[in-house]
Amino acid sequence: MIKKFSKLKSITESEIIEKYLKKLNFDKKESFGFKNDSAYLNSFQNKKIIITNDSIIENVDFFKNDSAQSIAHKIVTSNLSDLSAMGVKPYSYTLNLCIPNYITVDWIENFSNHLFKLQKKYNFFLLGGDLSKSKQLMVSSTFFGHTKYKNIILRDHVKMDDDIWVTGNLGESYVGLKILKNKISNNLDNKIKNYFLKKYYFPKPCMIGYKIAKYCNSGIDISDGFINDLKKIIGKGFGARIKLNSIPTSKFMKIILNKNMLKFDEIINCGDDYELILTVPKKFSHKIQEISYKNKIKVSRIGEIIKTKGIFSIYGKSIISKNYFKHFS
Amino acid sequence: MIKKFSKLKSITESEIIEKYLKKLNFDKKESFGFKNDSAYLNSFQNKKIIITNDSIIENVDFFKNDSAQSIAHKIVTSNLSDLSAMGVKPYSYTLNLCIPNYITVDWIENFSNHLFKLQKKYNFFLLGGDLSKSKQLMVSSTFFGHTKYKNIILRDHVKMDDDIWVTGNLGESYVGLKILKNKISNNLDNKIKNYFLKKYYFPKPCMIGYKIAKYCNSGIDISDGFINDLKKIIGKGFGARIKLNSIPTSKFMKIILNKNMLKFDEIINCGDDYELILTVPKKFSHKIQEISYKNKIKVSRIGEIIKTKGIFSIYGKSIISKNYFKHFS
Numbered sequence: 001m002i003k004k005f006s007k008l009k010s011i012t013e014s015e016i017i018e019k020y021l022k023k024l025n026f027d028k029k030e031s032f033g034f035k036n037d038s039a040y041l042n043s044f045q046n047k048k049i050i051i052t053n054d055s056i057i058e059n060v061d062f063f064k065n066d067s068a069q070s071i072a073h074k075i076v077t078s079n080l081s082d083l084s085a086m087g088v089k090p091y092s093y094t095l096n097l098c099i100p101n102y103i104t105v106d107w108i109e110n111f112s113n114h115l116f117k118l119q120k121k122y123n124f125f126l127l128g129g130d131l132s133k134s135k136q137l138m139v140s141s142t143f144f145g146h147t148k149y150k151n152i153i154l155r156d157h158v159k160m161d162d163d164i165w166v167t168g169n170l171g172e173s174y175v176g177l178k179i180l181k182n183k184i185s186n187n188l189d190n191k192i193k194n195y196f197l198k199k200y201y202f203p204k205p206c207m208i209g210y211k212i213a214k215y216c217n218s219g220i221d222i223s224d225g226f227i228n229d230l231k232k233i234i235g236k237g238f239g240a241r242i243k244l245n246s247i248p249t250s251k252f253m254k255i256i257l258n259k260n261m262l263k264f265d266e267i268i269n270c271g272d273d274y275e276l277i278l279t280v281p282k283k284f285s286h287k288i289q290e291i292s293y294k295n296k297i298k299v300s301r302i303g304e305i306i307k308t309k310g311i312f313s314i315y316g317k318s319i320i321s322k323n324y325f326k327h328f329s
Numbered sequence: 330m331i332k333k334f335s336k337l338k339s340i341t342e343s344e345i346i347e348k349y350l351k352k353l354n355f356d357k358k359e360s361f362g363f364k365n366d367s368a369y370l371n372s373f374q375n376k377k378i379i380i381t382n383d384s385i386i387e388n389v390d391f392f393k394n395d396s397a398q399s400i401a402h403k404i405v406t407s408n409l410s411d412l413s414a415m416g417v418k419p420y421s422y423t424l425n426l427c428i429p430n431y432i433t434v435d436w437i438e439n440f441s442n443h444l445f446k447l448q449k450k451y452n453f454f455l456l457g458g459d460l461s462k463s464k465q466l467m468v469s470s471t472f473f474g475h476t477k478y479k480n481i482i483l484r485d486h487v488k489m490d491d492d493i494w495v496t497g498n499l500g501e502s503y504v505g506l507k508i509l510k511n512k513i514s515n516n517l518d519n520k521i522k523n524y525f526l527k528k529y530y531f532p533k534p535c536m537i538g539y540k541i542a543k544y545c546n547s548g549i550d551i552s553d554g555f556i557n558d559l560k561k562i563i564g565k566g567f568g569a570r571i572k573l574n575s576i577p578t579s580k581f582m583k584i585i586l587n588k589n590m591l592k593f594d595e596i597i598n599c600g601d602d603y604e605l606i607l608t609v610p611k612k613f614s615h616k617i618q619e620i621s622y623k624n625k626i627k628v629s630r631i632g633e634i635i636k637t638k639g640i641f642s643i644y645g646k647s648i649i650s651k652n653y654f655k656h657f658s
Binding site for chain 1: 361364365366367368369370371372373377378379380381382383384386388389390411412414415417423425427456457458459461462463464465467469471478481483484485549550
């Protein structure tokens with residue numbers, strides 16, 4: 001199930017499949033060895049297959065000259081992160097590549113090698129896909145995962161008094177982007193710069209969702225900034241009270257904040273963090289702590305679901321979402 | 330599971346979903362009402378879920394000013410046709426829309442209404458999708474269908490002496506494209522012109538695959554011209570003998586051929602026919618005829634699988650695939 005391709009200059013479609021893409025099916029029968037326009041999914045006893053999809057586009061979600069590795073990383077992370085937010089374990093995926101003229105064989109090699117690495121790490125394989133020619137580079141992917149129906153974490157299942165948890169540190173990839181766009185003073189240690197650039201180019205999905213799914217009432221991954229995504233889960237029925245000084249930030253972020261290079265507001269309003277926001281009944285706090293400790297994943301309890309609509313600090317001040325510069329304004 | 334959208338000028342993402350896309354989920358639970366970044370698939374007892382995907386891109390698979398209805402039609406037909414060639418019944422799909430600035434709310438309305446019509450006709454629903462902004466219009470879709478594992482029709486399961494069958498008439502949409510590009514003399518009746526243009530803009534998937542799957546050894550849908558797709562199923566192990574005068578053509582095509590406006594070669598070498606090539610053991614001929622008659626679907630037995638590699642006429646002359654002009658050369 002790898003189809004259609006208007007040739008790269010020096011290589012045919014079947015050579016691309018044979019040399020670079022075939023390894024990604026991990027020899028799984030489901031892919032029919034990429035010999036058909038289709039693939040099949042095995043069913044999992046007592047489990048549902050969950051699907052999610054995402055597209056990333058040149059000049060929208062990444063820059064034209066970003067490395068093949070970074071682009072591969074982003075399409076995988078955005079999809080794995082969605083699955084994790086649903087409490088789902090990854091299983092397989094399909095890939096649609098729309099490739100402009102400037103893409104080289106080396107690019108394809110780097111792209112597929114990086115996918116291979118991530119597939120090994122997170123344990124999923126390529127079912128098939130579609131190759132076509134376009135003006136902009138576009139990578140679109142449908143991911144499949146599985147879990148028991150009752151363990152699926154839904155966005156709109158928030159309950160009153162739930163604790164609000166967040167994974168990892170916020171604002172990291174956003175700072176990377178600001179550095180990249182020279183919107184943060186050059187007066188910054190290279191080590192710190194590279195730390196944030198890496199967070200921007202190679203964001204990590206937080207894969208704790210499947211492990212704690214049964215304790216969570218609701219969840220989402222952060223792709224529009226913490227406040228915007230929090231809004232999506234509280235919806236129209238609830239509000240949230242947030243302990244702003246519990247918002248998790250890295251030690252390098254603290255340096256940047258101390259130097260007034262960044263407003264704290266930006267951390268909670270911007271960026272594709274790919275961290276998770278989860279709401280959890282108070283009685284399961286120790287379970288979340290236990291499992292995250294065991295898996296060495298940072299989690300922070302940063303607030304709770306309240307009746308009063310809106311998002312507030314613990315001092316009752318309303319926290320309003322703000323629009324800072326977007327990726328490509 | 331409808332995500333991300335950089336606004337059309339006068340309408341927000343959630344209005345698009347609510348007003349135009351929501352109806353496409355047919356109120357199926359699997360879509361989570363488009364409120365999550367994911368959807369789930371029900372499992373079918375004793376059946377496999379088959380997936381296929383296809384992208385169509387402005388200036389590659391359609392022209393910029395083609396109607397929203399035609400573009401909706403093509404993404405559906407190309408995917409349903411793939412499923413049918415596998416012997417699979419359609420079930421649901423996801424949709425990735427990459428939308429450039431020139432797309433209007435009317436366009437979205439026409440596009441979604443046409444999808445709705447096709448969903449009703451062929452009985453499948455929208456699970457979810459992804460909306461983004463781009464320079465070129467791009468529609469990418471993953472389709473899901475189901476069938477018993479043993480009934481899946483595979484490309485590479487051709488057997489010696491199989492009859493080669495083809496559905497419908499060949500070359501129709503190709504002639505439509507030639508008319509559109511003024512590559513066919515203007516000296517042609519309007520009725521005939523419109524007939525072929527309709528075949529180009531609104532190609533029909535041939536949905537007989539699921540009904541005859543258990544009698545077929547191998548199959549493919551024609552998206553690169555009959556000869557090219559036939560080559561894919563005979564692979565490296567077999568050849569084919571074709572009765573050229575049994576190649577099915579419509580009465581209007583015969584007029585065009587008689588007027589020497591088209592070479593016969595073009596009919597078998599060009600075009601997205603979305604008809605099926607199927608190879609069937611001789612003993613099942615009557616089954617194919619019976620089922621196609623009952624379903625009012627034209628089928629023609631046009632040749633057989635032979636040992637000698639290559640594609641030949643019944644007089645032993647080699648039929649070589651030729652490249653005529655491509656959609657956008």
